[in-house]
Amino acid sequence: MFPAEPAAATDPSRTMGFTEIKSWLRHRHPMLYLDRVLDYEPGVRLVSRLAVSAQMDAIAGHFPERAIFPASHLSQAFAQSGIILFQLSTSPLADDELTLVGAMNSRFFRIVTPGDTVTIAVTADRLVGGTTFFFSGRAVVDSTTVAAFRANLVRRKAADMGHQWW
Template identity: 30%
Template sequence: MADSEDKAPESAGGETLTTLDVGRIMQAIPHRFPFLLVDRVVDLVRGQSCTGIKNVTINEHVFQGHFPRHPVFPGVMIIESMAQTAGVLVVETLGPEAQGKLVYFMSVEGAKFRKPVVPGDQMRVHVTKLRQRGNVWKFSAEAKVDGAVVAEATYAAMILDS
């Protein structure tokens, strides 16, 4: 897929993919508009880490009610963006073995929200795999806007047949 995947040199832990476009993301995870919260994935190292990009725009459906005169991207949507980014990492790591499987949230720990995310922000979600035991994976994530941490969390997910 030359249009949706650019490869970089292999790293010690796994193959590095520099960019996955939204088409490749939608092949990896089942989310669709208006709930697809990852626009691009960059610097994906299979089995290790990746960065998801979410461009926050005033056209997001959540801004109709959160909050109309002071739009703030909801913290739960930031956490979901983290989870979707991790889901892409899992599917890209497992490869063909992931066919027909879904990534389900199990837990969220230590979630902290440091600064509001507002329309016009580009959120970069940095996800790192902490461990994998069987079909359970644990991750840490940080969301940043302009290099400043806006949110962080540790969470677990289970990979199951759909």
């Protein structure tokens, strides 16, 4: 149902550092969660990494007496991994295009706290017409699965989504 535990990258040409990740995502601080892409194969899979720090904005208020990385932010990191794999599998987004999460199913098994390094592995399940992408994956900390996901993304032109207030 979900991909096997991610393996370490073996080909440096299939990795991405933080600067390159920013070229694939429109997200910026404080909503950019991926630190590194460890490995990828377009149309097949992507493995990314997120280092959770006590200095993250999300940790400051969640919760002051016991810091926990929000599950919604872990879901966003998973979606960002999927967005990159979607583009690698089709083409980069045009300036007037956006990706939207059509649906996401998630299951959380353990909390994630500052000091954890989360490895996210996503697998391409199905691509429909280059505009809809179905994918699944899991998040792992120290070989323990902390969450599992299934989702789909759609590619849309911003103008097709109605009047934009921005």
